Amino acid sequence: MLEIDKLTVFYGTEKAVNELSLKVSGEVLCLCGRNGAGKSTVLRAVAGLVEVDSGQISLHGQSVMTIPLHKRLESGIGYVPEDRKLFKEMTVRENIEVARIGVKASGRQEMDIDELLPELASLYNRKSKLLSGGQQKLVSIARAIVTSPGVLLFDELLEGLARSMMIKISDIVKKIKEEGKDILCAESSLDKAGMYADRIIWLEKGRIVATGTPAEIKRQITDAIRAK
Numbered sequence: 430m431l432e433i434d435k436l437t438v439f440y441g442t443e444k445a446v447n448e449l450s451l452k453v454s455g456e457v458l459c460l461c462g463r464n465g466a467g468k469s470t471v472l473r474a475v476a477g478l479v480e481v482d483s484g485q486i487s488l489h490g491q492s493v494m495t496i497p498l499h500k501r502l503e504s505g506i507g508y509v510p511e512d513r514k515l516f517k518e519m520t521v522r523e524n525i526e527v528a529r530i531g532v533k534a535s536g537r538q539e540m541d542i543d544e545l546l547p548e549l550a551s552l553y554n555r556k557s558k559l560l561s562g563g564q565q566k567l568v569s570i571a572r573a574i575v576t577s578p579g580v581l582l583f584d585e586l587l588e589g590l591a592r593s594m595m596i597k598i599s600d601i602v603k604k605i606k607e608e609g610k611d612i613l614c615a616e617s618s619l620d621k622a623g624m625y626a627d628r629i630i631w632l633e634k635g636r637i638v639a640t641g642t643p644a645e646i647k648r649q650i651t652d653a654i655r656a657k
């Protein structure tokens with residue numbers, strides 16, 4: 430279980446996340462909201478990529494706040510950033526091998542990538558820069574799951590993809606959840622989030638303004654627009 434309690438993050442004097450609390454347990458929870466709402470900052474705070482000003486983040490009841498930022502991703506968290514962060518000149522295999530190094534060091538079980546992402550098998554020797562955007566996302570997911578983390582963070586997973594690839598990746602996310610993982614995501618689009626999320630948190634200016642299933646949130650937004 431991933432638990433966030435009263436998380437606050439500033440960039441300089443700007444409060445990007447404001448006393449945000451949530452729990453992710455055996456589900457796919459997706460943060461939604463307009464650009465700048467604070468979605469990526471929450472994920473980056475969990476991944477240890479931004480300094481937290483106050484609040485708590487814990488995995489399975491254990492605080493990760495004391496784990497140094499550079500060690501956070503080795504401690505059971507897998508992260509797919511918005512911009513994928515692949516080594517473009519490396520092949521798919523090499524990109525995945527680099528991510529495996531941490532697993533070997535920790536002695537942790539590896540997750541079976543071929544079973545979950547069979548499409549990658551034919552691409553192993555291709556340089557990452559030659560892949561389509563969707564294929565790059567698949568490699569990025571492979572890199573995140575290879576260490577078999579208990580918690581996964583996916584930032585704008587479906588952004589910029591063709592509909593067929595969105596469906597494929599949504600199915601992969603659901604399969605990863607069925608393996609017992611807790612998944613926290615961010616999507617600007619409620620429709621995209623609705624393709625794979627069990628629950629949505631709607632953020633505005635770093636604060637939670639609504640929580641519910643994708644259908645419930647959609648209804649609330651439609652009602653709010655009608656009431657204007």
Ligand code: ATP
Pocket residue numbers: 440443445462463464465466467468469470471615617
């Ligand atoms: P987007 O979908 O555009 O990424 P978001 O909901 O993920 O939006 P964040 O990227 O978390 O929002 O940004 C929250 C706020 O913090 C925004 O006002 C943004 O301008 C600001 N911000 C984000 N990253 C930085 C940074 N590195 N330095 C300064 N301000 C930042």
